[in-house]
Amino acid sequence: MKNNLPSHLKPYIVTQKNSEYTPEDHAVWRFALRQLTFFLKTNAHPFYLEGLKKTGITVDKIPSIDSINTALQKIGWHACPVSGFIPPSVFMELQSYSVLPIAAEIRSVDHILYTPSPDIIHEAAGHAPFLAHKDYSDYLKSYANIAKKALLSFEDLDLYEKIRDLSNLKESKSSTDKQIQNAESELKTVIKNTSFISEAAYLGRMNWWTAEYALFGDINNPSILGAGLLSSILEAESCLKPDVKKIPLTVDCTNYNYDITKPQPQLFVAKDFKNLHNTLNEFSKNLVCNIGGDKAVDKAKQSKLVNTVELNSGLQISGKLVSSISCNNASADSLGGALADSLGSMGEDFIKNNHTNIFLKFDGPTQLSYKNQELKGHDKNYHVTGYSTPIGFVGNVDLSQTSKKELKDLNIEVGKKTLLNFDSNIKLNGTVVDLLFKDNKLLLISFKNCCVKYKDKILFDPSWGAFDLAVGTKVLSVFAGPADTAAYNSDINVQPKYITKIQASIDQQNYFLLYEELYQVRQSFLKKNNISKNLDSLFKKIKNQKLHWLILLELYELSIWSDSPINPDVLSLLNSLDLDKHDKCCLKKGLSIAKQI
Known part of the structure; x- marks a missing residue:
């Protein structure tokens, strides 16, 4: 597939290194997918869960992008791994070739509810499922073919780089407050100095308010359609609340700018898929x-x-x-x-x-x-x-x-x-x-x-x-x-920036071994095996260690599912943790659906 793409797109395609995902990364995936599928089964467009199945995405572990690619080929699409936030024009051009770019990285546990940077949860669990829906797939292809013709500006490229740098810094564990403040200041300067809005920028806004952040159906009781909402636990829940303004989708959405690093104050509601197509066609009439x-x-x-x-x-x-x-x-x-x-x-x-x-x-x-x-x-x-x-x-x-x-x-x-x-x-x-x-x-x-x-x-x-x-x-x-x-043989307008995974320390590696041991117990349970002794042994091993809430939550889930006697002790340990506001919120959400297998 890569060999059939234009040469200027190939540098953005990377190799997914599945061996670099840590057991904690897989636990982050499980937590996010469990939360999302539980909430979205009643709040997303009805096709969402069916789309997950058709694209080969499961809750159990981070998927191979190759396996997603194999599933997508059956419906006329492909998937390829990329690194982080690639230029919107590149994303659109890849989609015009029926290729879904999927960021190979996964958000850290510290940003498990919402990440400012694209990751595999966003692309695979957000974008991929609706590719199996013909009307929506046709819309995306039409949009991509129109968007790749829209004129970019040299200012768009500068703005993209500043947004990319800020989103990467906000996601990175090694970033300092000073680095983030400097990046925010640089972004504000670029925005202030922008002299005009290009066609591509206007179309980028349409993509944001449709493919990324659209609601669908009745404006008084909409369901979730956009990938940005489908992949963000916080925004999926908050977007349907009354304090988020709901606006009928028209070409006027292109007059609303957005900030990729923050939740959105208003959202647009597509009445139906025809509404998406009509809005796109109306806007495209005035493209040069x-x-x-x-x-x-x-x-x-x-x-x-x-x-x-x-x-x-x-x-x-x-x-x-x-x-x-x-x-x-x-x-x-x-x-x-x-x-x-x-x-x-x-x-x-x-x-x-x-x-x-x-x-x-x-x-x-x-x-x-x-x-x-x-x-x-x-x-x-x-x-x-x-x-x-x-x-x-x-x-x-x-x-x-x-x-x-x-x-x-x-x-x-x-x-x-x-x-x-x-x-x-x-x-x-x-x-x-x-x-x-x-x-x-x-x-x-x-x-x-x-x-x-x-x-x-x-x-x-x-x-x-x-x-x-x-x-x-x-x-x-x-x-x-x-x-x-x-x-x-175009030169690349913006050089790709590849995200390097930080090497785990010895202590972290030992900690990850506990995650892996717990995962194996989980797999054994799903195969209908008795895991009581395994859980008891694992709990004795970890109960006196200073551990993250996520590994204890996974242990707690298994103790409930298997009706283990250690269940009250694990819950007591979880409740004794000294957590910040973010982690308390995560734990509360995790406990609320812990009984769901």
Whole structure:
């Protein structure tokens, strides 16, 4: 599966090291899944428990992502392990290939109720189950395919890194208060300095309020649907309370920002799965990949990242569209020397004529494609320093729609020196060396000894080499990334950050052995064996040690299930523990369902 993904996604995929999960990690999984399944069987969307079964997820121990992948393949999906909080754009692109990224890490026992960082409980127990629901699965795939076209900005990348760093610090046992405070301060600074909200950011909000935090059904009595709620014991319980505002799901949800490290003050309720699809479709109508034109070009320039501009001929230009000059009438007098200075040095991207783009310039490696396939001889190594072209009508003619005979009548023929007078007053003078057609449409005219002028302003000088004219009259679409991602071999916008598990001390390792011994007793009980002697022996071993509430809770559960005489003693020991507010809450929740096998 990994081999079939674009190269820029592969660095985010890691290997799940099952041997690195400690017996305590597995106990954390059991506690979380027991709490969640008990609460969610009556409060989640009815499909949830069925989805857990279909994706091969059990309460007993942390699942192998390979086994989840095997189960998902039966319903047209795959799963792959990743490390921590990966870029939302990467998460969405993987989903567009029907791949669910699953964070291989698991939350610490200190964050068992709620973790600020994605983990295997969130992905496997939250996202995976509803992939088996066709309507919801279709929504996720539609969303992912739309989201991967939405334009990112350079500011999005900076914001992502700050959120990732803060969430990792909040989850890590080794973080100091000072480190967390500094990370929070850096995040606030980035948010304060954000100059605009990108398409991808707006769509990220929609994902947050649907796939992550949606409620479902009757707004007065909703059930839980979003993975963030399904995987958070605290938020699953609190989200249905009256103090959390419930809002009918509409495109207005994209106007609500969110904080990944905190519980959410309001939630959106999808009336049904059709509501999800309709909201997505309504929002997507205004994405620049669907509307094109000047707005699309402006947003590509604002992005400062590699995007694809598609002309009405079908030619796709992938690169960084740089700064612009715009004017109402594109008169030479109104532009004056600034145009000569900027375009003479090729420092500006495009001119507008009556708010219609007539000249585009891309900076840095640029790829030319058609139908998402790179054109031979027009890769980013050929156009390594950039690419520029006029677009528009020539004598009221759309050259992409002309036949070879009509081109010949216009003196556009290989070997002929020709003059093209664009309706925008741009003039191109050069010798035709090649005409590139696809599906009977002219896409490119290549010239030598070519000069491109806007009145007396030089846009392209013959000394700069060969010139490839992109044929088209208007920008039909702009979408994120290169058209042919495999051929472009994109650089990674944000380097992956891999979370390293802290090595356990000798004392911790000895402590984990007790967890493992208890787990084996648990397995023996589930196989209908008598475990009374085992429990009695284990209790004698641990009762005088300073132990965590979680291991004692697991011992208590087994003592109830097996009707062991040590039951009152274990409960007494649990009640004598000096616990903080978080651990008291956890223990109370654990005791409340201890009888449930």
